[in-house]
Amino acid sequence: MELLKQLCDAPGVSGHEDAVREILIKAVGSYAESVHVDSLGNLFMTKGKGKKGPHLMFTAHTDEVGLMVERIDDEGFIKFMTLGGIDPRVLPAKRVRIGKDAICGVIGIKPFHLSDKEERKEVTPLSDLRVDIGASSRSETERFVDVGDPIWFDTLFEQQGDILKAKAFDDRAGCYMMAELIKHEFRFPATFVWSVQEEMGLRGGRIAAARVRPDIMIVLEGTGACDLPTDADVARRPFLGKGPVITILDRTVVANQRLVELLCQTAERDGIPWQFKRPLVGGTDAGAAVRVKALGAAVVAIPARYIHTPVALAHLKDIINTIELVKAAAERLREVKL
Amino acid sequence: MNKEVLQELCRVFGPTGRESRVAEIVKTHLEGTNLEVTADVLGNVIARKGDGPYPVFCTHLDQPGWVVEHRDKKGFLHLKSVPADEKLGEGWAVDEGGNRYRVFKESDGKSWRAESLVEGEGEMGTFLVPKAEFEASKGAYFATALADRVGAALLLDIAGKANKGNQAVSLVCYTGRHLKFTGLTAALEDLDIERLYLIEALPCDEGNEGYSLGEGPVILLRTQHSVAPSLWVDEVAKIASDIGIKLQKGLVSDGESAADTLARTGIQAITLGMGVRYSGSRIERVEGSDCEALSKLLQGLAKGKVRS
Known part of the structure; x- marks a missing residue:
């Protein structure tokens, strides 16, 4: 294995x-x-x-299937597009890796106590999602990430008996x-x-x-x-x-x-x-x-x-x-x- | 066009992916001609006479139908449409063995279901088509899968006439039209093509398509992603005029066509056909006079009278 x-x-x-x-x-x-x-x-x-x-x-x-960096906004958040068929419902609050240095990021979502009832009923559209690498400006993000960089899910292989998870x-x-x-x-x-x-x-x-x-x-x-x-x-x-x-x-x-x-x-x-x-x-x-x-x-x-x-x-x-x-x-x- | 051959073709079982019986009929009729006939692993039938480049006449073999995906606890069969749409409607269906099924729509209006009349029939992967019907009346044909099989009947007409001349010609019957034209490009891959004519029955239900039933063959000037070259259109119009056939012009802007699929691979084709009423339903209608005129036009094109 x-x-x-x-x-x-x-x-x-x-x-x-x-x-x-x-x-x-x-x-x-x-x-x-x-x-x-x-x-x-x-x-x-x-x-x-x-x-x-x-x-x-x-x-x-x-x-x-994965994501690709589309642009970096002024606050350093990364807008992305999908590569292949991905349901936007599965993206929020997921760890990802970006680019040749495998920079760690999170697809952020507003916490429970900051969102109202109506917001929580709806799926956040892809266009509103961003990857957050913890940078505070565009220039800081650009030190690690470039437009066109691939983004993939940060999931590692595990085995429990005959069941494989990856x-x-x-x-x-x-x-x-x-x-x-x-x-x-x-x-x-x-x-x-x-x-x-x-x-x-x-x-x-x-x-x-x-x-x-x-x-x-x-x-x-x-x-x-x-x-x-x-x-x-x-x-x-x-x-x-x-x-x-x-x-x-x-x-x-x-x-x-x-x-x-x-x-x-x-x-x-x-x-x-x-x-x-x-x-x-x-x-x-x-x-x-x-x-x-x-x-x-x-x-x-x-x-x-x-x-x-x-x-x-x-x-x-x-x-x-x-x-x-x-x-x-x-x-x-x-x-x-x- | 031979009515008995058309009837034979319309009655035979041949959904997308299971076209072998239709192909057998085509091959059997071609055996009596002096065309060399081959078939490939996808089920495409290719006939040719002489050396290329050929005028190639191309049509499809398959018809829409369903595949059994599952039998539920009540014994109902859950069907996947390939790609039977609303118009195919409820009623009788048959499988390859001739077993009969009652096909209906689930209350959601979307899902196809069926009940087998024979205990145990209809396992996963069983292909079904509407039970075939064929009538000829007042110069018109009414039949199941008529739009799908009239092209093959016309090609067999060309084959019969090609016996007499010594011109090069190629006839292609491809599989998988209703699954994104699966067999089309592979069927043409080894042919040296001079002109490629796609033979199609063209929906003529609303009367505002620019062509009408019973008014003669139709040439499509454009499809969704391709435009017929004016040089070719003029050639076809000239030969139609020479043999006294009125040619209607049509434009189709929605839905992927065979010409569109080929255009993406760099193969230029022109679509010729006749109007079909009730297209996509269980019983379609074409006019015999349109078929006869189109047959004559195709024979004229096969002779290559006006090609430079």
């Missing part, structure tokens, strides 16, 4: 994924036959050159699982792509697919677990700890039917718990890739509660089971006629 801890703790909001990439190169670069970083920041590692096809591409994205399981969990998969010898030529800027519109994945031009793409993700408290008469799937989550469709793509069947059948055969993704929302790099090239795409994820917030929960067994499922299914690809 040390690598997963490093990956989750590392800063990597969209467009600023360098630290995550460096960790990955150091951790598993030696398992690859070639390592390449493109101008956007996508990290490519290849294995199995010369093996007979199909050419398999695994993808996970290195970026996380920021950015979406998609450092996928990054970690790919780092484990690259150690495996597949029967097919494989390219492992740790992509960038997925949270900003699937940007890196599109470029990567155009470069690699694979036959099959398997996206490894951290997706939302929905087993949250509710009175609704709806089974709250996917559940934490109930196995890999397989996508049928989302807002960007219908997963290849044969690959979905392969994943489900492999899980059943090997006794790996699994579940379908629900609700059928969101999008992944698969959606971008199929718009570049006709390829068979599948998405397998771990369920994580509270993704796209400062802290999420994941289950160790889901990670292990997802790695095992993808490994086993990939071995059976020749049985599938896409």
Whole structure:
């Protein structure tokens, strides 16, 4: 779990994924036959050159949702914008880190006894929120922070038994699982792509697919677990700890039917718990890739509660089971006629 | 245009992501022509004759529908629309196996639900479409998924006529139109394109779109994010005039179109079509005369009479 801890703790909001990439190169670069970083920041590692096809591409994205410094006001407070989908409700009173020196700041909110009843009923709009680093003037803040600096949630990885708590399981969990998969010898030529800027519109994945031009793409993700408290008469799937989550469709793509069947059948055969993704929302790099090239795409994820917030929960067994499922299914690809 | 082929296409199950049966029909009819037919992993069907660059005629295969997301404790199926909107309305739906479902709207007016008539049917991931209906009357066609399948019927018309000539031509039927045009760009990636014509049935419900039902084929001068090049518009207008077809002009400023999607990838296309009434509902209507005129126009364009 040390690598997963490093990956989750590392800063990597969209467009600023360098630290995550460096960790990955150091951790598993030696398992690859070639390592390449493109101008956007996508990290490519290849294995199995010369093996007979199909050419398999695994993808996970290195970026996380976060914030960016928009401007610094006269009092030294930092106005920011979001990078990726963040609900403004989760931001007030959170610790954050800013820029290359990881300056500590707090997203401030008026204390209870200074706010009236009506104020407390409403969500503070993003435009009214500021990061406070404790400076008293613009010039003082500017000594540490610049416009355009990335801001990320100051959350450190913790483990309690099988329960893991961290920021950015979406998609450092996928990054970690790919780092484990690259150690495996597949029967097919494989390219492992740790992509960038997925949270900003699937940007890196599109470029990567155009470069690699694979036959099959398997996206490894951290997706939302929905087993949250509710009175609704709806089974709250996917559940934490109930196995890999397989996508049928989302807002960007219908997963290849044969690959979905392969994943489900492999899980059943090997006794790996699994579940379908629900609700059928969101999008992944698969959606971008199929718009570049006709390829068979599948998405397998771990369920994580509270993704796209400062802290999420994941289950160790889901990670292990997802790695095992993808490994086993990939071995059976020749049985599938896409 | 062959009415039996159109009827066959309108009756077949083919929601977004499950278009293989529609593709099979298209491929079967293309087998009788001298076009070389290929299909890719996304389910796109590409036919070509001769060497490029080709005039490419492109339409889609899929229709709107639903996917089962969940079965609740009372046995009702919770559906995700892909992307069935309000107009598709309540009524019968069928799955790939022909099992029947009663589809309805929840009291909130937003959520789609269904009840399966067959015990145990409708597991998570089951795709549903409205039960197909087809009628021809007074020179018009009334059918389910008509706007989605008339394009393929027109392409098969071109394929039949292309047998006789020796001109290069390519026909493309792509998947995933109703999920942000999923298969469109990949379907075109290996084609050497001279001119790309997108064949669409164009909503004609209000009468103020600038074109009307029964008044002939329509050329879209602009879509939300693209403008048809005047050179191409003039070419199409000239050939329409030469073969005695009245061409209507239309402008669509809202909603993402195939032309918009392609424009973003640097591919220029022009949209041709005919008006469709009750578009997006269970039973749509197109005029046979519009289909015939558009078919002739497409054949004229395929022959490339006016291209320099």
